[in-house]
Amino acid sequence: xxxxxxxxxxxxxxxxxxxxxxxxxxxxxxxxxxxxxxxxxxxxxxxxxxxxxxxxxxxxxxxxxxxxxxxxxxxxxxxxxxxxxxxxxxxxxxxxxxxxxxxxxxxxxxxxxxxxxxxxxxx
Numbered sequence: 001x002x003x004x005x006x007x008x009x010x011x012x013x014x015x016x017x018x019x020x021x022x023x024x025x026x027x028x029x030x031x032x033x034x035x036x037x038x039x040x041x042x043x044x045x046x047x048x049x050x051x052x053x054x055x056x057x058x059x060x061x062x063x064x065x066x067x068x069x070x071x072x073x074x075x076x077x078x079x080x081x082x083x084x085x086x087x088x089x090x091x092x093x094x095x096x097x098x099x100x101x102x103x104x105x106x107x108x109x110x111x112x113x114x115x116x117x118x119x120x121x122x123x
Contacts, residue, residue, distance in 0.1 A: 084092065
């Protein structure tokens with residue numbers, strides 16, 4: 001198993017197929033077909049069989065069923081998110097603030113310089 005199957009994982013076991021596909025160092029999309037062919041395509045067949053009932057279930061009946069399915073899928077995706085630690089969050093926030101200050105200073109300086117140049121040339 002390349003990574004643990006998480007509780008909100010859509011397709012348990014698909015990590016093995018991805019790990020097999022990327023073992024050669026290529027991109028996952030490049031070797032995915034080869035990985036499926038090596039195991040006889042059973043992973044693809046299992047995956048499509050697993051998704052069919054869930055897709056029908058998430059659609060429900062009418063717009064209320066679709067809204068409920070949407071929120072179930074959102075909850076499932078949020079369980080997969082790897083949330084940053086407090087230290088990482090503060091570091092990333094500091095980097096963003098410093099970058100914004102630098103870029104604002106650069107743009108303001110260019111604006112001031114071009115404004116002075118245009119006034120000197122035309123005024």
